[in-house]
Amino acid sequence: MADDKVKTGTGLVGETARGVSRRVLLKSAAVLGATTVAAPYYVKRAFASSGELNILCWTDELPEPVLADFKDATGITVTKTPFSSNEEQINKMQATLGQGFDLCMPSFNRAKDFQFLEVLKPFDESKVDLSAYLPSLLKASSDLWTWDGLYHLPHVWGTEAMTWNNEANKLSYAESSYGLLWDPEYVGKVQMRTYSGLLGLGLWMDATGKLPTNRMLDSYKDEATMRKIYDELTAYAIEHKNQIRQFWDSTDSIQAGFRENGCTIGQTWDGPVKAMIKNGEPYTFMAAKEGALTWMDGFALSAAAQNVDEVYAFLSYIGKPEVAGKIATSSNYNAVIKGADDYVPAADKALFRSAYPENALDKLWWYPPAPAWFNSVRNQYAERFQAA
Incomplete structure (x- = not known):
């Protein structure tokens, strides 16, 4: 104990x-x-x-x-x-x-x-x-x-938020933002999951006034509103897709992205990265200032x-x-x-x-209950992003 x-x-x-x-x-x-x-x-x-x-x-x-x-x-x-x-x-x-x-x-x-x-x-x-x-x-x-x-x-x-390699990046909580994943400084070095990557992008665009969405909760209102928001998010993500080194889908792929595939920053689950840190590897997992998912x-x-x-x-x-x-x-x-x-x-x-x-704990972004139509539509946008 x-x-x-x-x-x-x-x-x-x-x-x-x-x-x-x-x-x-x-x-x-x-x-x-x-x-x-x-x-x-x-x-x-x-x-x-x-x-x-x-x-x-x-x-x-x-x-x-x-x-x-x-x-x-x-x-x-x-x-x-x-x-x-x-x-x-x-x-x-x-x-x-x-x-x-x-x-x-x-x-x-x-x-x-x-x-x-x-x-x-x-x-x-x-x-x-x-x-x-x-x-x-x-x-x-x-x-x-x-x-x-x-x-x-x-x-x-647990949460999904920001991870970076300490040897390649020196960042603070004030700098820990989903917007970093779209900064040209990190082109070709980013990993994320498709659908939660779009969510993180939305939280950053909301926080900066680029796409006001009530912290992305408006996307749960009705399908028309959700599509209007995700049309803009997906268009932006596709336009800047050269930022992405890999899309992850599991604990193993998160860890491989950093260890083997050249990623130095990403939006990931907390557990896989904490395991790497406890193994002595030079990484930080930190809530994004827009709120950890x-x-x-x-x-x-x-x-x-x-x-x-x-x-x-x-x-x-x-x-x-x-x-x-x-x-x-x-x-x-x-x-x-x-x-x-x-x-x-x-x-x-x-x-x-x-x-x-x-x-950061006051700003946690809890996934709300999804309407019946939401996940299938969200997955359509995620697949469009990945296939682009």
Whole structure:
């Protein structure tokens, strides 16, 4: 256990999600009516059944050491099927109607997609210790994922923002802007993801008055407004596409972009870069002054789940503060469980502080719930950008 009492994302999220709190977050644990789970009972039941658990998961959010410890504690073997985007996950669940998976890991703002697909079933809340979760993050799930029951439980949260090679760039928070990715100084040295790169471009153009969009929230109003905004963004991005060295789509491709493919700056997830920094590599991950793009991933129960006792044994296990702290440390994302911050090493806390200096935590840009039409239209613009 670290003795550094400075908080990281787990300790600060209730304070730093003020913007999203007004929309979807704040609710007390008492209102949620949490019932404490009897973990040993469910572990015992799991021993009596298959001893297997199949999870469709993000590539780096279930660290192998944690799964090995879980097997030692319960006898349950977790089999992971990795994916690198919500679209890939949705396609897999839709293709099999959930068969072959007990749990999947949707991002919290994709509730409408999964409700439409009808490939999930609600959790039995009497078998989950809801009081273990940070109330603001649990409510982010419960507000969007409750129809005939609760369909989503938080797992980790993180951001996408600015990364640069310290040997090639000397930058401060005042200079950390999505606009740098379009500066001729960095031509041919940039990596980004297509659709979130367009979002970052929009936040910069909004902040500079080039394209006022209410911090890009106007693009969620209606399809006509969204298309008007994205027509301009995509035209600008295509005109300046020589800035881009590569488009990334996963943890591995982010790291390869910097290590092997000549990128010196980019807009990336936090976890892959924090892993590089902890490995001694000369990189900085920092919130853009326009606001770090903030997401939260969680667990949902497949309608075709076969190993249900194992599911609840697993949720009980990762709901322990010491386990949640280990997940945060190993994955380099932020925990959602109360008390997990006490089990995060001082070095990781220092990384968190350097990633979110000054007022960066007050400016987090939480992905809002997307209207039914939004993601398919957004993907059309992303594909146009990539193919240009």
